[in-house]
Amino acid sequence: MNEVEVGGGFSGEAAPESSPLPERACAGEEPGLDDEAEDLSGSSGAGRGPLRGEKPTIPSIPQQQDRPSTASGVRSGTGRPSGTGRARLPRRRLVEVADLHEVLRPVAWLWDRLSGWQQQQIETAARAELVRLTGLVQCPQDAPRALAERLEARIAQSGGLVMIRQPFPWLLHRGLVQRPACSDTRCDDGIRLDTNEACESCGNVIHLRRAHRVRLAAQLDQEQPGLSTAERRQVLEERLRAHTEDEGERRERRHAAQRARSEKIRTAARARAAREQEEAAAREAARRALPCADCGSPDEAGLCDTCGCRRELSAVITEAGMCEVSWSANPTRLDDVATVMDRVRSEILARVTASVDELRAALDADGIAVADDPTFTEVAALRGLRAAKEAAAEYRVTALTHLARTRQAQTESRYAYAAEQSRSHYRHDPTGPDTIAAATQAAERARARTAEDLLAQRLTHLREQQTLTPHATCPEYLTHALTRIPGGAA
Structure with missing residues (x-):
C-alpha cells in the first residue's frame, strides 16, 4: 500500500502523532489483541490508517481461540465443564418431592426456576417451618395447609408470581417465614394460625398505640399550647420515640424475667428426672433382690x-x-x-x-x-x-x-x-x-x-x-x- 502524502490540504488531514478518532472502549484491556489488529490491518500507527470514509480491510480477529480459559472451569471453545469444579446438584420436579408437593404447589412456577442447590435449601427451610407450625396450629395435620395459605397470601401481596424477580431469596426470606404483627407467637400478618381469623392481640396493640398518641398529643397541647404545627409534630414524635424505647426496655426486662423462670422450671425438671431415675434404679435393685416366689432362693428377682x-x-x-x-x-x-x-x-x-x-x-x-x-x-x-x-x-x-x-x-x-x-x-x-x-x-x-x-x-x-x-x-x-x-x- 502506498503511503498517503501529508499536507495536501485534505479535510481528513491530521498530524502523524495524533489520531482524529476517539479511543476504543476496549483500549488498555487487551493489548495483545490490539497489536494483532494493527498487524492484520497493515498499519503501525494512527497516521497510517484509512482515511475518513474509507472502509478498512481488517479481517475478523479470532479472539475466542486466543483467549485463555477462564477460572470458571469452562474449557475454551468447548462450552463444557473442565471437570475440576464442584458437581452441581440435580434439579428435581416438584412432584418428585412427595412430602412438600401440596405445600409448595402455589409456588410451583418459582420452584422450576431454582437450581438444584436452591431447591435443596428451600426443602430444608420448608420442612423446618412445617415442624414449627405443628406446635402452633390446632391439629398437626393442618400445618401443610397453613403454610400453603401463607405462600398464597405472600404471592398476592407481591402482585402475582410474575412480579417476583428473584425466586430463591423471596421464598427463603419472605414466602416461608412467619411475620407476627404482635407479641403473639400464633400471629402471622395479623391472622391467627390456629383459628385462621383476625388476631385480637394486633387489634389491641393498634388501639393502645392510637390511644397513647392521642393522650400524648392532648398533654402536649396543655403544656405548650403556642407551638406551631411543625414544632408540635417534632415534639410529639420525640415523645413517642422515647415512649417506644421505654416500652422496649420494659419488654426486655419481662423477657429476661420469663427466661429466668423458664430456666428455673427446667432446672427443677432436670432435678425431678434425676430423682425419678434414682428411684427407678432403687426399685429395680429391690426387685432383683427379691427371693423366688416358689422355692425361696435369694436374689432371683421374684422367680428363678x-x-x-x-x-x-x-x-x-x-x-x-x-x-x-x-x-x-x-x-x-x-x-x-x-x-x-x-x-x-x-x-x-x-x-x-x-x-x-x-x-x-x-x-x-x-x-x-x-x-x-x-x-x-x-x-x-x-x-x-x-x-x-x-x-x-x-x-x-x-x-x-x-x-x-x-x-x-x-x-x-x-x-x-x-x-x-x-x-x-x-x-x-x-x-x-x-x-x-x-x-x-x-x-x-x-x-x-x-x-x-x-x-x-x-x-x-x-x-x-x-x-x-x-x-x-x-x-x-x-x-x-x-x-x-x-x-x-x-
Missing part, C-alpha cells in the same frame, strides 16, 4: 429360672390338656376331665423324656460327659420345653380337626358353600368346575373359622369354671414333672 421353667411347662401341659378336653370330655364331669388331663400330662412328659434322652445319647456318642458340661441343664430344659410345645401344638390341631366335624361347623360350611355358589358372577353356571372349586374353598374356610371360634369359646369356659384337677397345680406333681429334665427340679 428353675421355677420359671416349671411354670412354663405347667402352662403348656394345662393348655394341651384343655384342648383335649374341649372335644373329648364333658367339662361338667370332673372325673372325665381329670382322666383326660392325666393322660395328656403323661404323654407330654414322655415326649419330654424322650427328647432329653436323645440329647444325652448324642452327647455320649460324641464323647462329651454330661456331668462335666455346665450348660447341659439349661440346654436340656429348653429342649424339653420345645418338645412339650410341639406336643401341645399337635393337641391343638387334633382338637380343631374334631371340632370342624361338629354340627355347627358343618352348618356354617353349607351356608358358605351356598352363598359362594349364588354370587352374581357364578349364577350363570352354578354347577361348573370354577363355581364348585370356589364354593368348596369358601366352605373349608368357614369350617376352619368355626372350629377356631368353638375352641376359643370352650377354652374360655374351661378357664372360667376352673374344672382342672388339683393335680394340675400341686407343687409335688410339678416337681415330679421337672425331674424328667435333669436340673429342672428344685
